[in-house]
Amino acid sequence: MAGRALLTPQSYRHLTSYISLLIAVSMSTPRKETTFTIDTSSIKFGPGITGDAGYELDRLGVKRAMLVTDPRMANSEAVGIAIESLRGVGVDFAVFDQTSIEPTDVSFREAIKFAIDGKFDGFLPVGGGSCIDTAKAANLYSTYPADFLEYVNAPIGNGTPVPGPLRPLVAVPTTSGTGSETTGVAIFDFEEMGSKTGIAHRALRPDVGLVDPDNTRTLPKMVAACSGFDVLCHGIESYTALPFSQREKPESPASRPAYQGANPISDVWALAALEMVGKSILRAVLDANDSEARSNMAMAATFAGVGFGNAGVHLPHGMSYPVSGMVRNFRPDGYPEGKAIVPHGMAVILNAPAVFRYTAPSNPERHMRAAKLLGADTIGAGPEDAGDLIAERLIFILREIGVPNGLAAVGYSIDDVPSLVEGTLPQHRVTKLAPRPTDADELTALFTDSMQLW
Numbered sequence: 001m002a003g004r005a006l007l008t009p010q011s012y013r014h015l016t017s018y019i020s021l022l023i024a025v026s027m028s029t030p031r032k033e034t035t036f037t038i039d040t041s042s043i044k045f046g047p048g049i050t051g052d053a054g055y056e057l058d059r060l061g062v063k064r065a066m067l068v069t070d071p072r073m074a075n076s077e078a079v080g081i082a083i084e085s086l087r088g089v090g091v092d093f094a095v096f097d098q099t100s101i102e103p104t105d106v107s108f109r110e111a112i113k114f115a116i117d118g119k120f121d122g123f124l125p126v127g128g129g130s131c132i133d134t135a136k137a138a139n140l141y142s143t144y145p146a147d148f149l150e151y152v153n154a155p156i157g158n159g160t161p162v163p164g165p166l167r168p169l170v171a172v173p174t175t176s177g178t179g180s181e182t183t184g185v186a187i188f189d190f191e192e193m194g195s196k197t198g199i200a201h202r203a204l205r206p207d208v209g210l211v212d213p214d215n216t217r218t219l220p221k222m223v224a225a226c227s228g229f230d231v232l233c234h235g236i237e238s239y240t241a242l243p244f245s246q247r248e249k250p251e252s253p254a255s256r257p258a259y260q261g262a263n264p265i266s267d268v269w270a271l272a273a274l275e276m277v278g279k280s281i282l283r284a285v286l287d288a289n290d291s292e293a294r295s296n297m298a299m300a301a302t303f304a305g306v307g308f309g310n311a312g313v314h315l316p317h318g319m320s321y322p323v324s325g326m327v328r329n330f331r332p333d334g335y336p337e338g339k340a341i342v343p344h345g346m347a348v349i350l351n352a353p354a355v356f357r358y359t360a361p362s363n364p365e366r367h368m369r370a371a372k373l374l375g376a377d378t379i380g381a382g383p384e385d386a387g388d389l390i391a392e393r394l395i396f397i398l399r400e401i402g403v404p405n406g407l408a409a410v411g412y413s414i415d416d417v418p419s420l421v422e423g424t425l426p427q428h429r430v431t432k433l434a435p436r437p438t439d440a441d442e443l444t445a446l447f448t449d450s451m452q453l454w
């Protein structure tokens, strides 16, 4: 070795060009995310907690609140208790009771106009996710007025981040599903597109969620079922979503999305929610008098909300938006007469068996664990069985409850598949979190497989 130069001019040139190449590659390869965040509303849970609405708004400095509800809830006990509590602390209020179930941009705009005209400094939605989401939009656009599409998710809207803090919002959910009391997301049907989209930003998250199991006692069977399916899918989708560390790192903290991918903390909430759903969903739906099961579903909805509100959801939700948005004549039992709807939870669950069969190979252990928590017998099963196990368990639950057998049973045919695919492709906020890359061909196969489930 003696006398041999360590770095000849030629090898030096090679080394410098190699370093330049490395730098070029590292600059052109997007950096992966290294951070996840967990945000949630303050939650108060318990029978009768609706009566704390006035106290919470007063504590947050609200002098005049907009109580947001829907025509059917307007005379409910929950709204009555909320109004009493406002009177009890001297908070002025006005009631907006025209929330549309499965709200649209048109119904959002009505609420926004009511909010601007009413000069409110706080919001109190009492109702299902539709009421809570409507109140979030009313709060946003009355606080920072803008064209309607300004804050709506890109690429459908401009996706402009919410400019600053919003006014206090105390949410009282009366279904056990959306978990909207914990999330910074407001979903609506964009009528001209025939699909759902939404506004997602942490500033939309309610300050307080008052989760009162008493409010879910009188839910009709199919409403309890559909909200339960929503919880169930929030749990599985957030647990099986693309891990946060496989997303691209955002250019600034402000552009980190609300839905960040599965992470160790959202996993805890998703798994706890799935365990509760597995033990309670059939009891809660099939026996309205099983107050323990209905209470567990109310708690599971909130648990799942904390998980998916940070991790996000993926294909069953992304595919559900055109299924709800393109509805023709389907009218399920227990929902207001007059309006054709495929309820959100039903639109989600009908796609779920096909999706989880497809996504299971991305992470069989997670799919298997979710199936087991929902009651599947996984003894002796291997990773290759994970997709069938979870799909078959979901189908078992659907059949026990008596849900329409696939998309064909809610009015769709194979001819609709291209439009359903077209309505799903722009749902980047959620489809990008699928644990397998999914484009038009895969979506076509998934919708086709979802036409009939058994």
Ligand SMILES: [Fe+2]
Pocket (backbone or CB within 6 Å): 178, 230, 234, 317, 344, 348
């Ligand atoms: Fe949902």
